[in-house]
Amino acid sequence: MSNNYFKIAVLPGDGIGPEIISESIKILDVIAEAFQYKFQFDYGLIGAEAIFKTGEPLPEETLKICKESDAVLFGAIGDPVFDNNPEAKVRPEQGLLKLRKELGLFANIRPLQTYPSLIEKSPLKREIIEGADIQIFRELVSGIYFGEKFTDPEGAYAYDVCKYNREDIIPIAHMAFKEAQKRKKKLTLIDKANVLDTSRLWRKICQEIAPEYPDVQLDYMFVDNAAMQLILNPKQFDVILTENMFGDIISDEASVIGGSIGLLPSASIGDKNALFEPIHGSYPQAKGKGIANPVASILSVAMMLDHLNLKQAAEKLRQSVEHAIENKYVTIDLNTKQYYSTSEVGSFIADHIRYSEKSYYNFENVKIGKSTIV
Template sequence: MNKNIAILAGDGIGPEVTAEAVKALDAIAETFGYQFQYNDALIGAAAIDATGNPFPEATEESCKSADAILFGAIGDPKYDNDPNAKVRPEQGLLKMRKNLGLFANVRPVSSYDALLPISPLKENIIKGTDFVVFRELTGGIYFGEPRGRSEDGNTAFDSCVYSKSEIERIAHLAFKAAMNRRKKLTLVDKANVLATSRLWRETVKDLSSQYPEVELDFMFVDNAAMKIIQNPKDFDVVLTENMFGDIITDEASVISGSLGLLPSASLGLKSSLFEPIHGSYPQAAGKGIANPIGAILSAAMLLEYAFDLKEECQIIKDAVNSALNIGYGTEDIFPDEGKSTSEVGDFISQSIVNQYKTESV
């Protein structure tokens, strides 16, 4: 296997954690005899500093010619805190999603036995949690027109708009994911009130005949916000629109006990991007304390979603688990004996190599 991976490390702790994710990919490449080519490209504040543009054309070209994109994080206080800044790092992110057509955000949520003590939820509630949320990323009220103010400035309005085709393309991805998992799909909406939610429900119901093995159910978003905390183990694949997904993915992220662990994917028809859900955390940059596991698990998702390498993905996940199980991790999850970013990355890469050796004996 020979693949090109665009590396958009970005700002703050982005480069540090991405370096550890690349180590994990190298460990897989070495073990299985694959060739991964990495092409570094600029994004965010780093790109503004160098070119004035947070998503330069050269980066867009790199992304479009790559087989997958590994992304770090963006954002720098130098731009965030300047109300007069004309160009902001976050604009790079929105432009990238749009230009690459990344319409589906995928966020796995699971509990780790070694981290049960740091979750705000009780052990019996979360132990064994394993679900994944498919959030529509380029439609809905965050983009709908018209939006703005009345002429007198006293009334404001936003529009939530969805077309059947926007719903179908992400619904297919969610049904397919369910087929590879426990075959349960929950559509989260507010169909008792919203016209867009009724179109979601109707469209997803129609598609379900193509996936007869998948059990489809519907849940109102307010109820889902309760059930994610009360019975997170009940979910397998959750499908939802942009704003509801924004809220419930962040809500669900508390289950594991640390944002530093959580990976995500943003999928389009031609491109796919993988990134930890944490931000650029500029205060921690350069200190060697950033948790690389979110980035490393993003590399694992890349193998599964972009290259269809399920076994290799699982090997990375197992290596992460084995580190957590012996208490080997950064200070955010193991305050008493936190290791450095690169120590954790090295440990995980080494255990990828060792794991495979053991398995193949």
């Protein structure tokens, strides 16, 4: 791999997945041009679309493309056909879970921030959310999602086992401590240690590791209280560390602070591979309507650029997203009176990158619509 050529596996998936991924590809095309990189896009089937076409939620070919990539760009999966049928044995979500496991993506990082012009869009009060800035570290390949499961054929009972090994916890705990060191030096482990053995193992291991990070304050919070504290006083959090299912739930909740789940990106990191996806799902009600917010996917691209060490491009992309948001160039989830389509928002961000990247286009002020690029 030369340092300006990258193989990107692209898995659009279901529902709004293809629409938001198109915008991310639009952005990557502009970044390639502006910064002189080359991205090779290898598309793969996953989720319901893959089941309909191949019978498998994660075809071998898709897994191969992902394993050979420098990064995976993932849209969303899930379809009401399966959501509404509890008897379905083959399900779209199995594709994503298998992919995470096969690629060893143990750490799912979900950053949350607020934007000044969107403060009023959150149902929470300004003084509560203004300045909130949280990084959630969610363990992604163990716990109840991956434990033994069983459904009695008669339908009398079913179970899902939640199991954690030390080795599942140690690497992500170190990552979270290191991230806290770079930030406000506060790490909150969210668990249910008053009830669950697995949670007590998480606490024990975090206590063992903590002395290696003497500058980081390690706090604990039970998940039920955390669900309340997140919307009562989100600014008390800096870095959050938690297990798989708690992380899934509290990150959707945390998205309310930012104004829309359509803004929240994520990075799923393993030792060899990495995948970038919004935290939201396939939002099937919006499929094909051009109303989905593409920003979560576009910011996932920014996380991907960081991961590929293309820091300048990542920074430019984030600035361009902020520029769109500050200029109220947003989808309907963020402004029901004046809004733009999925592709208009993507194009606005792409144009801002294109025309403001002075190293490539040597001019200072270009007008796009009502906004001046500076």
